[in-house]
Each structure stands twice: as C-alpha cells, then as structure tokens.
Amino acid sequence: MTTILPECDIPIPQRQPHIVCHDPENMVLPMCNVQTVPGDMTERGCTFAGCRGVVGGPVKDAIQLVHGPIGCAYYTWGTRRNLSDTKLHRKYCFSTDLTEESVIYGGAKKLYNSIIESYELFPEGKAVFVYSTCVVGLIGDDTEAICKQASEKIGIPVIAFHCEGFRGVSQSLGHHIANRTLFEKVVGTQEPEITTPYDMCIVGEFNIDGDAWIVKPLFERMGVRVLSVFTGNASYNDIPPMHRAKLNIVQCQRSSTYIAKMIKERYGVPYINVSLFGMKQTADALRDVGKFFHLEENAEKVIAEELAKYQPMIDHYRKKLDGRNCFIYQGAPRAWHWMGPMRELGIETILTATTFGHKDDYEKIMEKAKAGHICIDNPNALEIEEYLVKLKPDFFIGGLKEKYLTYKLGIPFINGHSYEEGPYAGFEGFVNFAKDIDIAVNSPVWKFINKPLEVN
Secondary structure (H helix, E strand, C coil), X not given: CCECCCHHHCCCHHHHHHEXXXXXXXXXXXXXCCCCCCCXXXXXXXXXXXXXXXXXXXXXXXXXXXXXXXXXXXXXXXXXXECCCCCCCCCCCEECCCCHHHHXXXXXXXXXXXXXXXXXXXXXXXXXXXXXXXXXXXXCCCHXXXXXXXXXXHCCCEEEECCCCCXXXXXXXXXXXXXXXXXXXXXXXXXXXXXXXXXXXXXXXXXXXXXXXXXXXXXXXXXXEEEEEEECCCCHHHCHHHHHCCEEEECCCCCCHHHHHHHHHHHCCCEEECCCCCHHHHHHHHXXXXXXXXXXXXXXXXXXXXXXXXXXXXXXXXXXXXXXXEEEEECCHHHHHCHHHHHHCCCEEEEEXXXXXXXXXXXXXXXXXXXXXXXXXXXXXXXXXXXXXXXXXXXXXXXXXXXXXXXXXXXXXXXXXXXXXXXXXHHHHHHHHHHHHHHHHCCHHHHHXXXXXXXX
C-alpha cells in the first residue's frame, strides 16, 4: 500500500489517494487536479488568483482592474513580491466595487466608468487588464463589449480576462486563461523594432524578489538578446513581439508552458524547459541555450565566471547544512525545482506537497525522490501539521499561511512563496537561498525552545 490516510483525515477518507509514500518498485502518483473533497479545508486559490495574481499582475505598466466585489480586489495588495521598476506597479488597487445593487441591475456601467476613471488618474498606463470575478460570471456582464468600447474611448488596449473564481479546480486554470487571453489578444499584434538571430523570451519568470534581474543578464552575457520576460517586470509592449523570438525557455512549467506551446504551434518558435534554481540546473539551462544558438563557448565562459565567484560560498553553506532534511510545500513546479539544489547543499527532501500540481509535476518529484518520500497533493493545514510533527523535518519551506504554525511547532521556516531575502534564482540567488536556510536552521533561538508543541 503506497497511499496513506493520516489520522486527521479519518472523517474524509477520500483524501487517501492524494497522499503517497514513494516506492520506486511500485510507483504511484497522488491523485491530483480534481475538485477539492467537501469538508477538506483546502489552501488552494481560485481561478481569479491564478490569472491576476500570478500571470497578469506582474505586468508593470498595466492598470490592473478587478471587476467584482471589493474583497476580491483586497487580495491584490501585498501578495507576491513581483518587483518592477515603475511607480504604478503593485502600489495601487483598482476595483469596480460591485455591491448587491450591481447583482440586480448589472455592473456594466460601473466597469466602463472605472476603466475611464482609472486611466484618467494614471495616464501612464499602457493597457488596462480587466479581471472578471465570480459575481460577474453569475450576472453575465458583457465585459468584452464594454472593454472594446472603453478602449476606443481612451486609446489604449483594454483586455478582458474571463477568470471567474468558481471555474476550474484551483488557480491553475487561471494560469491557462491568462496565457490564452494574452496569446490571442496581444501576442503578434506588434512587430519588434529590430530582430537578431539571438532573440529569446524567458517564459514563466515573474521576478519574485528580483529573480529576473539575476537571470536575464546571464543570458545577455552569452550574447543572447532577451526579447521579453513573461511576465516579470514586463511592460505591456514587451508581450506583442514574443512571436518573433527564435527560442522560448520556460521556467515555471505549470503557469506558462501553455503560451510557449501556443506560440510554437502558430508561429513555429521552439521552446525548452529549464530550471534556474541551483548551480547545476542553472548551468544546464545556460548550456542548453548556448547549444541552441551555437554559443557554447560563451555559455561555458559565463558558467566558469559564476562558479568561480559563488561556488566557494555554496561550499561554505554546505558544511553548515550537510545531513539536514526538509519538507517543501509550493504551488507546483518549485517543489521539484528545489529538490536537486537541496542535494547540492547536502539536504535531503523527505516530504513534498503542492497546492495545484498536475501529473507531470508529481512525475518529476518522484524521479528525484528516494524510497519512503511522502508526497501530498493539495494538503490541508491539519495534514501539514500532522506530518511536521510525525517526521520532524529540520526545516519547512512553505507560504506565509504556514509560517506561524511551523514556528509554534518549533521547526525553522523559509518563505518559498515570496522569499525571505531573495532573489533565489541563478547562481547568485542560490547563495541567498542557502544563506536564508542557514539563518533559519542554525539560529540560536531554537536553543531556547524546551519542547515543541504536539498535535492534540
């Protein structure tokens, strides 16, 4: 038997197929990408969260307008640290503030007026992104027609995203909706001023705590021109010419492989999957890109320079972390992106969990896992608590929702969602990652904890 039913899930035995203990001789993947079991206090986000919060939100000069109740717009403040170099991005929240009256009479007029007003307040906006929430899906506002009318009025693109929260089983569908919307309505609508034989797009890189600012220069030092980053620190005008790239590389393979596939099918642009976390994986990504563009020598030069600078630092942290183990809980790909880099630090990952992982995510986890590794799909807080207590990992990488639970159990915690002191990508970022793990695990504060809390 490789599936497990934790004690906390006895009232909802349907959770058993979602939790597995890895057996290489009889590999079973967790059941995934299905509706949450009723009664399970899931930590999943909704389709709107995936569309606005992950893919559309990082576009730095688009007015991000939430068409729905104010509570949905509240989500957009202070969520992910998608850094940018503009004053507009992440500092303001726009909402149509639908109320009960809007449910009865419709929210079309409010939407139109909100688009016009937001542009008048921030004329530096290059586009308006309109996100439909659950209420809009129920009352049936014709957002496409309203956005077209408003666009003609203000003279910039107004893009409607049909990402009502009740659609799909998790925020993963929101990624797909955002990808398809931007592909159909934006990609290919403008040509780049110039093209080169070495044009490339970095897809699925959202500049969390400055990740894009670390990895983009690595490729540029090789002689590659990064035509666009999708969508970290991206301007709206960076997206239309993506169809003229010679290659797309895909970092987040759960949120953005969709658009890379669509661009390949329509425009013939190939793509390769990469991981830009850890020394080896980042070096492999540079080598793959170097091979594609016949810039192998340039790639090796950049790798050698980076390793000479940062490998001694990684060796230093490995001495302090060797023999530790951890529990990684992330949205999806970062769970397996980080398993290899952990081993570079001498750390074994004994548990993984994802909020919205698909089959291919769990296949990649199992490829890297040792026998006895516990893997959980869409965990609830009680499951996380039970396994933290039972297996007592040396540290836990999760999101902010889990931070204080972990501390109360006497276990060091690292914020893997928006980072502690990132960036974490690339060679330099991996040093930051290792440093944050060291600070968490080897902090003297743990000496003052007499006995960790236990599950009641």
